[in-house]
Amino acid sequence: EAQVTQNPRYLITVTGKKLTVTCSQNMNHEYMSWYRQDPGLGLRQIYYSMNVEVTDKGDVPEGYKVSRKEKRNFPLILESPSPNQTSLYFCASSLAGGPTLSPLHFGNGTRLTVT
């Protein structure tokens, strides 16, 4: 089944403790992206990647890192999480050229709480 898989689904952590949210897709998509979803603010893009070893900042990249060493994986790294990073995170992927040439496929989300 074609899918985007995020792990974990739920994560509670403390301020300053480094964490990684994994994202993997099995559709051989070139484009991958991370979004955060907050009440009243909709989906905001954190980072995106057009292909392996190519990453770019989205609208809200502060406090996050990403890497794209292989096509299928696009982990989101929070080196020193803070409470304002408490949010619902989504990973998404699409074919080459990005989300306006082919629709995004989203994972089911990771609910992160930073205390």
Add this chain to the structure above:
Amino acid sequence: GESVGLHLPTLSVQEGDNSIINCAYSNSASDYFIWYKQESGKGPQFIIDIRSNMDKRQGQRVTVLLNKTVKHLSLQIAATQPGDSAVYFCAEKERPTGNLIFGKGTKLSVKP
């Protein structure tokens, strides 16, 4: 399920009625628009898209209308069903990156 937003605009319709969800976009130069549906506890799913050289595009039970004059987009759902209950997001293409800018969403509730 996950709460995707507080104070979202909400549209409540009776099962079997038609639904119209509206969206205003900001950039008059935008040339691509898309609608996503997000059910509770899940990620958004693609519904339908439209490019600016069209005014209307139809899918299965859904129609998207684009009015470039007033920068307005709408999603029409025919014969709305309980399974259509979800939050609906419109998005426009951002220049020059080609990434999507999402709206804040509208919650559709279908009454049986």
